[in-house]
Amino acid sequence: MKAIYILTISVLIFLGSCKEHSTEISTNDVMNTQSAEGSSNADIPDIKFEEETHDFGRITQGEKVAYAFKFKNTGGANLIISSASGSCGCTVPEYPKKPILPGESAVINVVFSSEGKSGIVEKSVTLVTNCEPSTKIIYIKANIIVPTSANPSELPTAH
Numbered sequence: 001m002k003a004i005y006i007l008t009i010s011v012l013i014f015l016g017s018c019k020e021h022s023t024e025i026s027t028n029d030v031m032n033t034q035s036a037e038g039s040s041n042a043d044i045p046d047i048k049f050e051e052e053t054h055d056f057g058r059i060t061q062g063e064k065v066a067y068a069f070k071f072k073n074t075g076g077a078n079l080i081i082s083s084a085s086g087s088c089g090c091t092v093p094e095y096p097k098k099p100i101l102p103g104e105s106a107v108i109n110v111v112f113s114s115e116g117k118s119g120i121v122e123k124s125v126t127l128v129t130n131c132e133p134s135t136k137i138i139y140i141k142a143n144i145i146v147p148t149s150a151n152p153s154e155l156p157t158a159h
Contacts, residue, residue: 045102045131046075049138056112056142063114068107069138073100080130084108090115091123091140114144 049071056065073079078099086092094109110125120143127136 043076045073045077045079045100045129047079047127047129047131047136048072048074049136052137053139053141054110056140058143058145059114061114061116061118061144061146064111065114065142066109066111067140068109070105070107072105073102075131076102078102078130081108081127082130083128085126086110087124087126090117091125093125093127095127108138110138110140112140112142114142117144118146119144 049069051069054067054069056067059065078101080099081095081097084093084095090113092111092113094111096106096108100106108125108127112123114121120141122139122141125138125140127138128134129136
């Protein structure tokens with residue numbers, strides 16, 4: 001009997017300690033409120049980027065570059081980004097883990113490593129959100145220049 005009492009108290013303490021503050025993600029945040037008939041409700045989130053493609057221009061092979069994609073929740077409900085993934089291991093996104101309130105702005109930071117790459121490249125970052133549609137893709141571009149050798153013996157000779 002004493003063990004059941006201690007177990008009950010432990011469970012209650014554990015459940016009480018799991019509460020979050022106002023940044024808690026609720027089921028209402030994650031569920032899209034569009035009806036089955038396709039009519040939309042003004043109380044859904046909407047993600048609007050200032051720029052959906054960023055061109056780094058010419059960069060040197062091996063260089064790491066970063067860009068902050070600025071966006072705003074222009075919808076009427078909390079915006080949740082549940083994941084962000086780069087199209088390859090060279091493109092690493094970092095995204096907000098807390099809900100973005102209606103009217104609030106935030107950024108997706110993307111770091112690109114040009115190690116082993118050359119020429120014109122385009123990489124993407126796919127976001128999964130609670131917007132409609134649920135996925136959003138942003139892009140980075142670069143023209144990667146392979147550095148020429150500084151060793152004169154490796155330079156081509158004129159014939």
